[in-house]
Each structure stands twice: as C-alpha cells, then as structure tokens.
Amino acid sequence: MQIKLTKLGKRYNYDWIFRHLNYEFESDKAYAILGYNGSGKSTFINTLSGNLVPSEGLIEYHVHSKKVPVEEVYRYLSFSAPYLELVEELTLIELIHFHTRFKPLRDLTPQQLIERMYLEKARYKFVKDFSSGMKQRLKLGLAIYTDAPLLLLDEPTTNLDQAGINWYLDHVSQNQAGRLVVVCSNIAHEYQFCDETLDITEFHFPK
Numbered sequence: 001m002q003i004k005l006t007k008l009g010k011r012y013n014y015d016w017i018f019r020h021l022n023y024e025f026e027s028d029k030a031y032a033i034l035g036y037n038g039s040g041k042s043t044f045i046n047t048l049s050g051n052l053v054p055s056e057g058l059i060e061y062h063v064h065s066k067k068v069p070v071e072e073v074y075r076y077l078s079f080s081a082p083y084l085e086l087v088e089e090l091t092l093i094e095l096i097h098f099h100t101r102f103k104p105l106r107d108l109t110p111q112q113l114i115e116r117m118y119l120e121k122a123r124y125k126f127v128k129d130f131s132s133g134m135k136q137r138l139k140l141g142l143a144i145y146t147d148a149p150l151l152l153l154d155e156p157t158t159n160l161d162q163a164g165i166n167w168y169l170d171h172v173s174q175n176q177a178g179r180l181v182v183v184c185s186n187i188a189h190e191y192q193f194c195d196e197t198l199d200i201t202e203f204h205f206p207k
C-alpha cells in the first residue's frame with residue numbers, strides 16, 4: 001500500500017487541524033505520527049483511513065501499483081484505536097469468528113490467535129468481562145493479525161502494562177514486513193520500531 005497526500009487539509013468548523021500537508025507513505029515501512037494531546041493525530045489517521053473526508057487536498061491510494069478509490073480503502077486496512085469499540089456482547093471465540101467473516105487472519109487459525117494474545121483462559125469469556133488490558137491486547141491482536149496491507153494504530157499501548165507493551169512491540173515488529181504501518185503516538189516506546197516520523201504540529205495553520 002502506498003499513500004500520497006497532496007496539499008491535504010482538515011478543519012472542524014473554522015479551525016484548521018492541519019493544512020498544506022504533502023507527504024508520501026511507502027509500503028514496507030512504518031511511520032509514527034507525532035504531536036501533543038489535541039494536536040490532530042487522531043483526526044489525521046482517520047482522514048488517512050477514509051473515515052473522515054478531507055476539507056481540501058487529495059489522498060491517492062495504490063495497492064500493488066493499482067489505484068484504489070477512497071471508498072474502497074476500508075477493504076485494505078486494519079485499525080486499532082481507543083475510540084473503536086469491540087463487540088462486547090460476544091465471547092472471545094465468537095468475536096474472532098465474527099471478525100473473520102469480514103477480514104481473514106494472516107495465516108493463523110482463531111485458536112492460534114488466541115494463543116498469541118495469551119488469552120487461552122478467556123476463550124469463552126464475554127468481552128465485556130475482560131480487563132482493560134485484555135481488551136487492548138485483543139484490539140491489537142485483531143488489528144496486527146488481520147491480513148491487510150495497511151495497519152493503523154492509534155495510541156497502541158493504552159491500558160497495557162510493561163509485559164503488554166513488550167508483547168505489542170514483539171508482535172507488531174514480527175508482522176510489519178510487506179505492509180504500511182502508521183502509529184499515532186506521543187510516547188517514544190510505542191513507535192521505536194518506526195522508520196519515519198511525521199510531526200502533525202508542523203502542519204498547523206497559521207504557523
């Protein structure tokens with residue numbers, strides 16, 4: 001997946017969140033989107049995902065050199081963010097089967113995914129009864145192990161303890177080859193594996 005941004009801008013009402021943003025994301029690379037709280041990282045990643053419509057400028061997507069229209073981009077991405085909800089009324093195994101009806105996993109079975117997330121004991125537990133750290137591991141596991149060329153992660157280590165952070169870093173780096181990975185963060189350990197950084201505050205307007 002390659003993404004080219006040309007003079008991209010997003011505003012809410014009269015407030016520009018970012019503007020005049022020219023950038024190219026290349027496949028097989030990991031990028032960190034940086035900026036303080038409220039600087040526009042989530043707005044940016046949601047614009048990149050096609051979930052928010054830009055106020056000006058252009059986003060062009062290519063998968064294996066084939067142009068993908070913005071309304072089709074959701075087919076090519078997996079996304080984990082604190083504001084994206086899990087279906088909490090399902091058990092873990094039900095949720096994974098539900099998820100795979102929409103998007104396949106990367107060469108592993110639901111049982112193997114449960115093992116990789118260290119959630120074997122929660123196989124038949126309702127997701128609503130998971131701890132906040134277990135929910136975050138589940139969100140990340142589903143995103144990382146979905147077979148999608150674009151992996152979007154907003155604040156990936158929210159609610160994770162040190163063991164959970166190490167688990168995230170291991171699994172994201174083992175599954176990064178051949179994909180475009182974009183991480184929104186202002187915590188260094190969340191994006192230490194990234195090749196490039198993009199500071200959203202450089203595109204605040206007016207400067």
Ligand SMILES: Nc1ncnc2c1ncn2[C@@H]1O[C@H](COP(=O)(O)OP(=O)(O)OP(=O)(O)O)[C@@H](O)[C@H]1O
Pocket residue numbers: 012017035036037038039040041042043044
């Ligand atoms: N739907 C909306 N309508 C109006 N303003 C919004 C909307 N969503 C976000 N904003 C504003 O846009 C700005 C950027 O918010 P955003 O959530 O993108 O920042 P962030 O860098 O991801 O913050 P954090 O690190 O705290 O998650 C903030 O001032 C926020 O209040």
